Amino acid sequence: MTVHSVCNESDLAVGKQMAIKLEDKTILLFHLESGFFAIQNRCTHLFKSMTKGKVIDGCRIQCPLHRAEFDIKSGEVVKWANFPPGVQLMNALRPEKALTTYPVTIENGQVSVEL
Ligand code: FES
Numbered sequence: 866m867t868v869h870s871v872c873n874e875s876d877l878a879v880g881k882q883m884a885i886k887l888e889d890k891t892i893l894l895f896h897l898e899s900g901f902f903a904i905q906n907r908c909t910h911l912f913k914s915m916t917k918g919k920v921i922d923g924c925r926i927q928c929p930l931h932r933a934e935f936d937i938k939s940g941e942v943v944k945w946a947n948f949p950p951g952v953q954l955m956n957a958l959r960p961e962k963a964l965t966t967y968p969v970t971i972e973n974g975q976v977s978v979e980l
Contacts, residue, residue, distance in 0.1 A: 874974045884916045901969040902937050903978045909962035910946045940964035
């Protein structure tokens with residue numbers, strides 16, 4: 866496990882997200898009402914980058930490709946791939962899979978992510 870210092874708390878306003886490259890990964894860091902959270906950037910369905918994903922209800926990220934939704938805090942699937950109609954046929958081959966989440970800590974206003 867390696868702890869990476871990624872930004873200052875004030876660099877990311879509540880409701881915002883940013884992509885960060887750490888080691889060989891890109892992660893998404895979110896500042897939600899309830900705090901900072903980090904998840905893997907690639908959707909577990911067909912690996913689309915979610916840097917342009919939509920945040921829904923301040924707690925879920927929607928993949929821009931087939932609209933799977935994930936809980937940002939836990940990484941759990943809330944809704945699996947469902948767009949366009951028919952994509953569900955592929956779901957037998959691509960069963961639901963949660964996103965990896967990464968612990969985030971804040972110390973003296975410095976945000977760190979553990980990989
Ligand atoms: S790649 Fe994300 S829902 Fe299909």
